[in-house]
Amino acid sequence: MPIDQFHVEVADVNYWRKQIKCQWGCPVNTDARGYVIAIAEGRYLDAYRHARGPNPFASICGRVCGAPGEMSCRRGDIDDAITIRALKRFVTEQHGAEAGSPTATIQFSTARRDPNNPKAGTKVAIMARVWPASPQRMISRCSVIKSLGLSRNPWLAAC
Secondary structure, three states: HHHOOOOOOOOHHHHHHHOOOOHOOOOOOOOOHHHHHHHHHHHHHHHHHHHHHHOOOOHHHHHHHOOHHOOOOOHHHHHHHHHHHHHHHHHHHHHOHHHHHHHHHHHHHHOOOOOOOOOOOOOOOOOOOOOOOOOOHHHHEEEEHHHHHOOOOHHHOOO
């Protein structure tokens, strides 16, 4: 039996991260299992912390994300994938920007600018409807982006 028929992979950190398919599939590495478990246990604020931690745009992702983590869901191998996008929307409606003060949600963020990241300093485009969005909403969005150390968009005069 030729040895090239077997695929051998060294069990390093990335190997173990790949075993958590939903988190590995998510571009921002959101711990979906963390907020799914917290929601199941009725700990909605903890669920929001899991969803918001690595993702400054958790509220938006609960609505329009392509949900690559959901498509990678291991539960989908058995029957249907867990609808993690809908669950994220649920917790962001309870504790996110739409529940009260958008600037208060920054305390849950673990996403920070990493100067060692080769993409650091790249521009971020923010798509938002201009009318009838209130000036307070635009200012709160800008304050979140500034606090993350992301580049200022010249089209947003309020920033």
